Amino acid sequence: MIKIRHAAVSEKKKIFDWYTFIISQNESKIWSVGQEYTWDEFNADFQDFYFEKSAQHKGSVMIIENGGEEIGCMCYDNNFLKPHCTELDIWMKNEECCGKGLGVSALKELITYLKTEKGIKKFLIRPSIKNIRAIKAYKKAGFTMVSDKKKTIEAYLKRPYLDKYGDGDYGFDDTAVLILE
Numbered sequence: 738m739i740k741i742r743h744a745a746v747s748e749k750k751k752i753f754d755w756y757t758f759i760i761s762q763n764e765s766k767i768w769s770v771g772q773e774y775t776w777d778e779f780n781a782d783f784q785d786f787y788f789e790k791s792a793q794h795k796g797s798v799m800i801i802e803n804g805g806e807e808i809g810c811m812c813y814d815n816n817f818l819k820p821h822c823t824e825l826d827i828w829m830k831n832e833e834c835c836g837k838g839l840g841v842s843a844l845k846e847l848i849t850y851l852k853t854e855k856g857i858k859k860f861l862i863r864p865s866i867k868n869i870r871a872i873k874a875y876k877k878a879g880f881t882m883v884s885d886k887k888k889t890i891e892a893y894l895k896r897p898y899l900d901k902y903g904d905g906d907y908g909f910d911d912t913a914v915l916i917l918e
């Protein structure tokens with residue numbers, strides 16, 4: 738059975754290790770091969786507030802557990818987004834935890850939690866266009882792929898952050914944009 742919980746700051750290094758490990762197992766699908774994601778970059782992207790209870794309205798990292806075993810994590814980020822909007826991310830800790838539908842179940846749990854507890858109404862997720870498994874999983878969780886990426890990003894992101902985050906992690910052309918409303 739899938740359970741989700743907020744991560745503590747003491748779990749940050751473990752979560753970084755999961756990230757770099759799953760990326761190493763999927764490199765060509767997620768990043769350009771050979772691109773390294775450093776601890777410093779991770780710390781810049783996942784500042785301590787993502788692990789603090791007092792900042793859960795801005796965003797948070799969540800641990801996914803299956804039958805008591807930690808299997809991966811998710812993040813929701815409201816910080817750069819308009820009211821009632823959030824952007825999600827998810828990574829399992831290794832390939833053994835993938836391909837079993839667990840990521841989809843975890844996303845559904847997170848979406849229900851954010852709707853009921855945090856007043857979120859609109860969800861954005863932006864994988865690489867090469868990440869076919871992630872796109873399939875997100876569609877199974879209820880997301881739909883948008884055709885007008887620019888218009889969608891403008892509807893979700895606060896204007897001051899459009900330049901920095903508008904293109905997505907993989908560049909505008911190589912980033913797929915999916916929403917759930």
Ligand SMILES: CC(C)(COP(=O)(O)OP(=O)(O)OC[C@H]1O[C@@H](n2cnc3c(N)ncnc32)[C@H](O)[C@@H]1OP(=O)(O)O)[C@@H](O)C(=O)NCCC(=O)NCCS
Binds near residue numbers: 836873
């Ligand atoms: C993306 C991720 C969270 C999805 O969770 P998951 O539990 O593995 O998802 P599922 O098991 O439901 O698989 C999704 C679908 O993709 C399909 N799939 C799996 N591998 C595939 C592949 N190589 N090509 C095409 N489809 C594939 C599965 O068959 C499944 O579809 P189905 O239910 O119709 O059979 C998880 O795979 C993961 O953490 N991947 C590595 C990190 C990552 O890519 N994160 C996303 C960054 S945006």
